[in-house]
Amino acid sequence: MKIAIVGAGTAGVTLLKEMVKYDEFNDVSVDIYDNKVNMGQGVPFQNDSDQLLINLPARQMSINLDKPEEFFEWYEEQKEFKYMNPEYLPRFIFGHYMKSYLNKYNDEYNNVSLISEEVQEIFIESNIGDTALKYNICTSDDIDSCRTYDCVFLTIGTLSYHDPYNLKGTKGYIQSPYPTYNTLDEVDDTDSIAVIGTGLASLDVIRYVTEHHPNLPITVTSRKGALPRVRGNMPDLEFKYLTPENFNELKRQHFGTVPLEEAMKLFDLECEYYNIQVNKMLDVNMENHIEQLEFDLNHPDELGSFQSLLEGIKENMNWIWNSFSRTDQIEFLNRYQRILKANSNPMPPRTAELIIHGIKNNLVKIKPNLKNVTYDSNKFNFQYDDGKDTHEQYDVGKDTHEQYDVVINATGSKTHLADLDADDQLVINLENRQLIQAHPLGGIQIVPETNQVISPRFGTLNDVYALGQLTNGINQSRNGVMMIVKQAVGVVSQLFKS
Structure with missing residues (x-):
């Protein structure tokens, strides 16, 4: 063969x-x-x-x-x-x-x-x-x-990588941040830089650009402006309720699928069994990045238990995911996928400390509410629904605009x-x-x-x-x-x- x-x-x-x-x-x-x-x-x-x-x-x-x-x-x-x-x-x-x-x-x-x-x-x-x-x-x-x-x-x-604003091929637009050691090859020391995306790829860009580019701060932005969580101390957890046996029983009762609502009841039982306070882990102000990162760094055991539970869900997602109806799969993506992604793909603590240092020392600005990016007169124009602490900004109605020389795309694949x-x-x-x-x-x-x-x-x-x-x-x-x-x-x- x-x-x-x-x-x-x-x-x-x-x-x-x-x-x-x-x-x-x-x-x-x-x-x-x-x-x-x-x-x-x-x-x-x-x-x-x-x-x-x-x-x-x-x-x-x-x-x-x-x-x-x-x-x-x-x-x-x-x-x-x-x-x-x-x-x-x-x-x-x-x-x-x-x-x-x-x-x-x-x-x-x-x-x-x-x-x-x-x-x-x-x-x-x-x-x-x-x-x-x-x-x-x-x-x-x-x-x-x-x-x-x-x-x-x-x-x-x-x-x-995604090209959400159709900028591929535009001078000064870097479609992929990898390998990062080539990212600044065509960038002048005086160029202002913005990064689209606030996920794990953007953290790689922050680490590299703040170390090698003199014109700081760089602006990192997206629609939500939310960063990944920080990895805690993750213990080994074994599911007691989210099991194939319980899913099979629910499938027999519900015409071959497991209702998302019933699956979430099993999830709640797992959290209760391991004394995981989900609301405490999710009530952190994700818009205040220093507050979020410091909370995560200061609660490694509690956060780690929550992350271990979500990691276990990811590892068993083959039979969990394919037990849901198409309607419930879409509902899961709309309601829970963001939480799962942020907590099951967390950043190392050292990266969190670097981000905190960058924000406090005006090396990095992280902004939400990105609405659109256009290119005109050799500048990239960033349009926001609202904005504060902007760089070369001007107001048009309710929107705020910023201009940059170089844009690095970190929106993910x-x-x-x-x-x-x-x-x-x-x-x-x-x-x-x-x-x-x-x-x-x-x-x-x-x-x-x-x-x-x-x-x-x-x-x-x-x-x-x-x-x-x-x-x-x-x-x-x-x-x-x-x-x-x-x-x-x-x-x-x-x-x-x-």
Whole structure:
């Protein structure tokens, strides 16, 4: 059997790591595709500034479910990278840990090939009237150069960044903040800088720009203007009420789905059992960023218990999410997704201390109520519903405007196929050739239990699997490293069993 893995980041490397455990691996050949820069590291863990920290403690990072501290042990043994305080390590080091696995297997196994080229096309070869399918992968527009496979894994990683104000291609507009050490290459020391987005990516920009750009403060803004929470001391919690058994019983009572209201009752029971005061954790004034960050830093145990509970929900989101009706899934996204995202993707305490220092010393301004951004006369014009402490501002009616020379986009990656452009051409081609179809809540349609791709033309593709962010509509909030690793373990087990 010939297998192709398209994308060599966390999912791609983990798939290979799991495959080599099986005796059947000797009977297959595996080709792994990615560009030279991302081969083995992926985009999130590419080489970048060491100021960009993993938002998990190093001892909790691993692509080995049997050894949760494997990454930290690898770090301790290697000699190339050493830091005084290794509790939170730079992201690129995790990339080198993954790449060491890939290089090891490439050296050990003759049936593994690394193809350092971007995949441009994937198409199905099937004769009219024949149900047998072959999958062709092409790295150029020469169809004769395409390779044929029996099984394909789509592990392409994150999609390209949003462009919410249609500024891509505008002089002074930086569409993606990564790698950050190239962000300021085209920026003059006198340029004023604004950042769109206040999530984790914006924190990376703040860390780098405040250290390397003399014209401060930088303004960081979004519609809500809310920062992620700070990671607390997270204990191990085991669900007592949010269990598959209770969900199955509710599904029997409610025509095969679990009402969101009933699920929230189970959540409340979990909070009561672990003495988690949800209202206290959520009543923090998120508009006063110093107040929020200092509260989080001063309540690491209480906040950590709350975050552990939400992390447990994320880890089990495959069966939780797919037990809800479509109506309740939308309701969940509207009411709870923001809370889940802010608390289950928290920033390291060191980053929070840096942000507090930046705000207090006028190095950083964080603003809500962003309404629109336009470009005119070599300036970016930021329009707000209201505003205070503005930079070069002028009022027009109820709106407040600001002007900047450079804009860095930190809004995060796209989630819906309808928003894709040429930066995601492979996915656009896959949809156009009817190999994939959009999920209404994001990403593509897959079978939740198996990660098999559902094609609008061929039905369930038994030998095509998708993992990671491309499946975000089904695998809601399950894009963390450990979640992807768990998906890979299950998929490989199923592959060799079948």
